[in-house]
Amino acid sequence: MNPARHFALIPAAGVGSRMGASHPKQYLDLAGKPVLAHVIDTFHAAPSIAGVVVVVSPEDGYIDDLAVKAGQAWPRLSIVRKGGATRRESVLGGLRALADHANEEDWVLVHDAARPGLTVALIERLAHALAEDRVGGLLALPVVDTLKRSDDDGRAERTVPREQLWAAQTPQMFRHGLLTRALEQAPDVTDEAGAIERLGLKPKLVEGSPRNFKITLPHDLALAELHMKGLG
Numbered sequence: 424m425n426p427a428r429h430f431a432l433i434p435a436a437g438v439g440s441r442m443g444a445s446h447p448k449q450y451l452d453l454a455g456k457p458v459l460a461h462v463i464d465t466f467h468a469a470p471s472i473a474g475v476v477v478v479v480s481p482e483d484g485y486i487d488d489l490a491v492k493a494g495q496a497w498p499r500l501s502i503v504r505k506g507g508a509t510r511r512e513s514v515l516g517g518l519r520a521l522a523d524h525a526n527e528e529d530w531v532l533v534h535d536a537a538r539p540g541l542t543v544a545l546i547e548r549l550a551h552a553l554a555e556d557r558v559g560g561l562l563a564l565p566v567v568d569t570l571k572r573s574d575d576d577g578r579a580e581r582t583v584p585r586e587q588l589w590a591a592q593t594p595q596m597f598r599h600g601l602l603t604r605a606l607e608q609a610p611d612v613t614d615e616a617g618a619i620e621r622l623g624l625k626p627k628l629v630e631g632s633p634r635n636f637k638i639t640l641p642h643d644l645a646l647a648e649l650h651m652k653g654l655g
């Protein structure tokens with residue numbers, strides 16, 4: 424049987440409301456090119472990635488210009504205009520489109536367009552760690568801050584023990600068939616691993632990087648700039 428291939432699936436159909444910018448955060452400039460371009464470049468620099476699927480909203484007016492500017496630099500890129508109302512719906516739209524090329528056992532690495540700090544080394548770390556794994560897993564970081572649970576008045580009610588607590592990152596890597604079925608059955612999850620857990624399976628946690636953070640709020644872009652310049 425042929426070895427399972429690895430496909431990247433980049434949900435890029437969000438509006439970036441928390442960023443409050445004039446256009447979606449995945450298209451904001453970061454160190455001279457859009458946030459999303461950094462992610463697509465990184466996956467194209469990873470030799471293990473057979474294809475790169477970007478899921479955008481049907482009305483996205485930016486992605487085509489990006490692809491034209493990239494020219495021959497993105498030969499493995501496929502644009503899927505199946506972005507949905509939630510990240511989960513967008514990922515499902517991408518998985519269904521990818522079904523024409525991937526088989527059930529192929530790996531899918533789902534990575535947020537808003538995490539431009541991804542590196543080839545992190546991709547290879549995750550792929551290597553899960554190569555023989557039957558479930559799959561995700562990049563994540565052990566929680567280092569003390570965590571508080573608040574009451575309804577915004578006061579600290581209690582401290583949450585942080586042992587064995589991790590902050591999920593992406594990529595989250597699962598086999599195409601399993602991930603599709605899991606997400607179809609879990610309408611309210613915020614990440615792929617959550618859907619897999621609902622099946623009673625335990626995704627493997629693989630150490631990520633603080634530089635692989637998600638650009639969510641305005642100050643995140645400035646921090647990402649510092650990282651890109653090697654200052655952060």
Ligand SMILES: Nc1ccn([C@@H]2O[C@H](COP(=O)(O)OP(=O)(O)OP(=O)(O)O)[C@@H](O)[C@H]2O)c(=O)n1
Nearest residue numbers: 434435436437438439440441508509513536537
């Ligand atoms: N309906 C959606 C919502 C989010 N995403 C993507 O999922 C990733 C992580 O989501 P998030 O950081 O929440 O992005 P937004 O939903 O755009 O941000 P906000 O919640 O601030 O609007 C982003 O790359 C975003 O483009 C998506 O493809 N489809």
Ligand SMILES: C[C@](O)(CO)[C@H](O)COP(=O)(O)O
Nearest residue numbers: 510535591592593613614637
């Ligand atoms: C997938 C994710 O980035 C893992 O931390 C996170 O769940 C995305 O959440 P968002 O609210 O869609 O940004």
